Amino acid sequence: MAEVPVIQILEKEKFFTQHIVPLPHAVPYPPLTAPSSLRLRTKVMCLTTNNVSYARLGFLFGWWDVHPLPPSTPAQYNDPAKYGRTNCWGFAEVLESTVASVPKGAYLWGYLPLGTLAQDVTVEEGAIPGQIFVTNDYRKGVMAIYNRYFVHPASLKDEIEKKADGLAYDAIVRVMFETSYLLNRYVFASDPKETVYPGMDPKAQWSPAQADITGATVIFLAPGSKAALAFAYELRNARGGTQVKKIVGATSESSRNFVEGTESYDDVILTSESSASVLSKLQVGAKDKVVLVDFGGCAGVGAKWAAEFKRTHNNFLMIGVGSEISESSQEDALKALTAKGSSAIGINANDMRIRAMEKVGEKKYFDNLAAAWDSFKKVGIKGLKITWGDNMEDVKKGWDKLCRGEATPEEGLVYRL
Ligand SMILES: NC(=O)c1ccc[n+]([C@@H]2O[C@H](COP(=O)([O-])OP(=O)(O)OC[C@H]3O[C@@H](n4cnc5c(N)ncnc54)[C@H](OP(=O)(O)O)[C@@H]3O)[C@@H](O)[C@H]2O)c1
Known part of the structure; x- marks a missing residue:
């Protein structure tokens, strides 16, 4: 039957x-x-x-x-x-x-x-x-x-x-890995000729200064997410001579043990910590570059930290990958997105992939991605x-x-x- x-x-x-x-x-x-x-x-x-x-x-x-x-x-x-x-x-x-x-x-x-x-x-x-x-x-x-x-x-x-x-x-x-692969290899490309803008606005520009994360302290919200762990892996293993200074996971208490156990981060801090204390604790100088990447951390933390970091650090960039889980109405979801948009550059995997294919050609793009994905899967x-x-x-x-x-x-x- x-x-x-x-x-x-x-x-x-x-x-x-x-x-x-x-x-x-x-x-x-x-x-x-x-x-x-x-x-x-x-x-x-x-x-x-x-x-x-x-x-x-x-x-x-x-x-x-x-x-x-x-x-x-x-x-x-x-x-x-x-x-x-x-x-x-x-x-x-x-x-x-x-x-x-x-x-x-x-x-x-x-x-x-x-x-x-x-x-x-x-x-x-x-x-x-x-x-x-x-x-x-x-x-x-x-x-x-x-x-x-x-x-x-x-x-x-x-x-x-x-x-x-x-x-x-x-x-x-796999799709989380590709998103983070695109961020590492194209948005923050080691080779400036391969840099692409990460968001949906077709007219927006991505400056060489924005694309350069050499020596930056990169702080992840929702660092236990698959997308975040793939990005941490990529930053560590696929940047050649343009290494970041530090990869930091800012986690909720409930995800902390897992995040620490992944051994993917140089430092693990809590989202309950005050934004003012975070950068001094991480020993980030006033002129150092700070990149905050939000993979969908607790509601409001990203915007709060971004406001504080911007105040004290000129060289600050926030990237929005994900958003928190809530059963918000359309109106509230739009409001949250607009609020985030004022502090973060929202990325889009589809647009990044299209631009990356334009840079290197469709075949090369997928061949390279497949090889990188195989390497990541072997480590897990x-x-x-x-x-x-x-x-x-x-x-x-x-x-x-x-x-x-x-x-x-x-x-x-x-x-x-
Ligand atoms: N923009 C794009 O093109 C694009 C592409 C791919 C993925 N994404 C987004 O990236 C984000 C991460 O995706 P993922 O699949 O990798 O996520 P995931 O593995 O499910 O993420 C788990 C993490 O999310 C946080 N979280 C917040 N609320 C949660 C809840 N109710 N249940 C479970 N975890 C919760 C937790 O971090 P803490 O406990 O530390 O808060 C947890 O460690 C998603 O928002 C996704 O939509 C965006």
């Missing part, structure tokens, strides 16, 4: 509230006959604070539009103004295919919906072998990073069955424990845990559906 698909549906304005909805009328699926089409089913997915960001700021960045409510959605949830589906990174299984280069049984790594319902998409081949783009009309306005998928062979099935750690890293950390994150869930009920528990603030950074939440 055909599996009854189950999807997560969120209330867009109250996205901590989820509904796990079975869709018995979606099956059996009709034959897939349209050309250039794939039928995809999410097979391996992760949950991190990033997934909650997609729900919190989905109204602004088009994230609710990537995986719309399917036609089989029951009437009680079938109002796209009120309900929507959020997104995750991971692997989808190709259930059916009319694309010669992507056979049935292969897998795609990329941006996926939460649930076991198959989705049919039309695709075209990318310029790089092994990469394809989803081309459906409803995906045309979506940032390019979400439409690009990486093809993996059917043999990946063995690793999925074994619940291999490497596969979990691909689901949980010290203390990160991969926790596998097996079904949508487990996903539900993971989402609740994240929203209640009970997900600890040492737990890598990954699911085989």
